[in-house]
Amino acid sequence: MAEVKYAEVTYEDIEEICEEFSNREGAVVQILQKVQEKYGYVPADALEFVGEVLEIPKSKMYGVLTFYSQFYQEPRGKFVLKVCVGTACHVRGAGLLVDKIKEELHIEPGENTEDMLFTLEPVACLGSCALAPMAMVQGTAYGKLSADKMVSLIRQFEEEAEKEQEPV
Amino acid sequence: MLTEALEDTPVNSGMQTDLPVIYIGMATCGLASGARGLLDLIKKEVEKRQLNVQIVPTGCIGMCHNEPLVDVKMPGKFRVSYKNVKPMTLTQIFESHFGKNDFAKKYAICQIPVEGSDPYEGLALMSDLPFFKGQVKIVTRRCGMIDPLSIEDYIAMDGYKALKKALTTMTPEEVVEQVTKSGLRGRGGGGFPTGLKWSLTQKSPGPEKYVVCNADEGDPGAFMDRSVLEGDPHAVLEGMIIAAYAVGGARKGYIYCRAEYPLAIRHLKKAIDDAKSRNFLGDKILGTDLSFDIEIKEGAGAYVCGEETALLASIMGERGMPWPKPPFPAQKGVWGKPSVINNVETLGNIGHIILNGGDWYASYGSEKTKGTKTFALTGSIKNSGLIEVPAGTPLREIIYSIGGGMVEKKIPFKAAQLGGPSGGCIPVDGLDTPVDFENVVAAGAIMGSGGIVVMDEAACIVDTAKFFLKFTQDESCGECTPCRVGSKIMLDILTRITEGKGQEGDLDELVRLSMYVKSNSLCGLGGAAPNPVLSTIRYFREEYEAHIRDKRCPGTVCNDLIKYVVIEEDCTTCGLCEPVCPSGSVTWEKGEVAHIDLTTCIRCKACVDACKFRAII
Incomplete structure (x- = not known):
């Protein structure tokens, strides 16, 4: 079982990220997005450093971070299963997909599997309603899913991860 | 990727x-x-x-x-x-x-x-x-026809012609006049006259002004703006540049796009770079005094940021919470300066209006809603997709002529949900409603940004209302009490009803709370949150009552109320239902009617889906 790995963050790393934004006024959200892009989540230290660099109080930084649902304070799985639960997907059985993932991977929405391979994240509309029910994993959209197809997708990702593990 | x-x-x-x-x-x-x-x-x-x-x-x-x-x-x-x-x-x-x-x-x-x-x-x-016959394509005219990453393609289809026309032959006042004449109203759902918005911003004092494009299309079941951004990004840029000129020389514009649309953001970035290299953006655009630049701001997952004041707060790096109006953004917007905020589709129409004139645009549509409107047609409908029709087209035509009717021929139409979480359901009797701002409101829904989710008899109305309320409840920013607490209590009641624990008086209480939340919430999100509940109680009261009194879900959706039974007369004893049952609750012998053991049934609906004769309900 893989342990949850927390990122090590230095003040200099964060300074470098903030440097990219010349007009820092109002760039807090974008800077946090960059931080998350780099570490996969927003580590507590990083949040503090960003606040120091931009001279914004900790309380306010925390306020912004927690307001937006796409910021994560904990590391997440390699494959984030973003299952669309928007209207069209809902009426076409998105709930069954979520249930199947719960059953298959023993995780609740928002949780990671113990091996840190998967995270289940039901999301509001991904805007591909004609392909309902659909899901997005690592930026790729999968349409017209069923519970069975979801399982084979999971198997496919597991195999992919295993292959990467094998020494070349 | x-x-x-x-x-x-x-x-x-x-x-x-x-x-x-x-x-x-x-x-x-x-x-x-x-x-x-x-x-x-x-x-x-x-x-x-x-x-x-x-x-x-x-x-x-x-x-x-x-x-x-x-x-x-x-x-x-x-x-x-x-x-x-x-x-x-x-x-x-x-x-x-x-x-x-x-x-x-x-x-x-x-x-x-x-x-x-x-x-x-x-x-x-x-x-x-049939799918295209009733359609009039203005804002989606180039979508699917051109390579969205090619500025040459865009130019070959009249692209940036309107900008040239506006900048070199019209005064800002004349541009506003044409937009006013066109009758164009905010396509994000608000329906505020665009010309008036521009003229208010134009008249606001001060040299520093902003143009903001609201591309935070958050309504579940709506993807009109995504299609335009992905398929014709330059049209949105052109609309913004013309707006910058019309409001008196804005120097900076923002596109606030939700992060769930990675492809749209990529196309926009490319379009901005190409427009800069041809001097449609940047300093002294086309040799005039207009200097204008556009920056993309990616959302971070907050539905309320589609509300204009919340969006402005988010652009400025704050928590995306709305502020009370007035002051309106036209007076005090980004960084406290006058700002004009328009939705993607609104801006996408601007070039066509300037090029062909306001009167031409106003020749389409109904009396109070001019021009065309795009809709995302989804749900239990045969031809789901993106359509553009003249405002005022009857719902029946949209669903049956263009949409091709129900996806399952045997299951009839029940309702169309318009306007997402702020909208409502229109039943069979309302199929002849002309779809424009006023008529849809009279029918108990809103035209909104253009999501139409079609539901057939297999859908549950109470579950749908619960779905939308759960959505707004999740997305409530928590700033004002009516929305934060009111929607929670309403959701609790609805949840109770779908679990078979509904009580007499629940409906009256829901209506009472709805009116309270509607009239006391700070922004549009809270003010419209009860709409899905109110409209469904109005048209489908019996279905609510079936849940409350008979503990029965007519659409067989609410798990706790489902008791699957095999209708003996309809069962052909084919046995298709038996092998699909994951819990072994369906028993069947050759030549015998199947039987379902409700004590072990997990209500997964697999047998219902497997039965070709609709003998299991």
Whole structure:
């Protein structure tokens, strides 16, 4: 079982990220997005450093971070299963997909599997309603899913991860 | 990766070439249907046959149900569209066009006229297909026709002509006048007259002004703006630049786009770079005094940021919470300066209005809602996709003529949900409602940004209302009490009803709370949150009562209320239901009627779906 790995963050790393934004006024959200892009989540230290660099109080930084649902304070799985639960997907059985993932991977929405391979994240509309029910994993959209197809997708990702593990 | 999907595809103009052109729909819908793999196959086939052709990736033409779509345009001939293209059919398409100088009759759906070219015989024109017949394409005119990453394509289809016209032959006042004349109203759902908004911003004092494009399309079931951004990004930029000129020389613009649309953001970035390199953006645009630049701000997952004041707060790096109006953004917007905020579709219309005149635009549509409106047609409907129709088109025409009716012929229409979480349901009796701002409101829903989710009799109305309320409850920013607490209590009641614990008086309490939340919430999100509940109680009171009094869910959706039974008369004893049951609750012997053991049944609905005779309910 893989342990949850927390990122090590230095003040200099964060300074470098903030440097990219010349007009820092109002760039807090974008800077946090960059931080998350780099570490996969927003580590507590990083949040503090960003606040120091931009001279914004900790309380306010925390306020912004927690307001937006796409910021994560904990590391997440390699494959984030973003299952669309928007209207069209809902009426076409998105709930069954979520249930199947719960059953298959023993995780609740928002949780990671113990091996840190998967995270289940039901999301509001991904805007591909004609392909309902659909899901997005690592930026790729999968349409017209069923519970069975979801399982084979999971198997496919597991195999992919295993292959990467094998020494070349 | 989706975001890199178009990286290595050619970006040459497909508009002006003598070579054969192969178009492939590569918007999100196309990609999710396998367009990426298809493109590789096309490239291989082209190589194998040593053909000299252009391959052009396009945006969404609206027929999402037919994706992946591939079009072939031979020199001197009309462009032929192929639907649901699979690797096998691809070979035959190539063989027909490049081997036999014909088209693949078996797979073609229609042909698209091209100026100076000849039609094929025996193939319908696109405009004759039922799906397109009632449509009038203005804002989506270029979507699916051009390569969205090619500024040359955009220019070849009248792109940036309106900007030139406005900047060199019109005063800002004249631009505002044309927009006012067009009758264009905010397409994000608010319906505020765009001309008035521009003129208010123009009249606000101070040299520093901003133009903001609201691309935070958050309503579940709506993807009109995504299609426009992915398929015709320059049109939005052109609208913004014209707005910057009209409001008195704004120097900076923001596009606030939700992060769930990675492809749209990629296309916008490319479009901004290309527009800069041709001086449509930047300093002294086209040699005039206008200097204007656009920055993209990605959302971070907050539905309320679609509300204009919350969006402004988010642009400024704050928590995306709305502020009370007045002051309106036209007076105090980004950084406290006058700002004009328009939705993607609104801005996409501007170029066409300037080019053809306000009167021309106003000649479409109904009395109070001028022009056209795009809709995302989804749910239990045959032709789901993106459509654009004149405002005031009856709902019946949208669903039955364009949409092709229900996806399951045997299950009849129950209701259409319009306007997402702020909207409501329109039942069978309301099918003749003309879809424009006023008439839809009178019918108890809102036109909103344009999501139409069609539900058949297998859907549960109470569950739908609960779904939307849960959505707004999740997305409530928590600033004001009526929305934060009121929606929570309402959701609790609805949840109770769907669990079979409904009580007499629940409906009255829901209506009372609805009125309270509606009239006391700070912003539009809270103010409209009760709409899905109110409209469904208005039209489907019996269905609520069935849940509360009879503990029965007529749509068999609410798990706790479902008791599956086999109707003996309808059962053909085929046994299809038995093997699909995951809990072994269905028993069946050859020649016998199946039986369901409710004590072990997990209500997964597998047997219902497996039964071809609708004998299990």
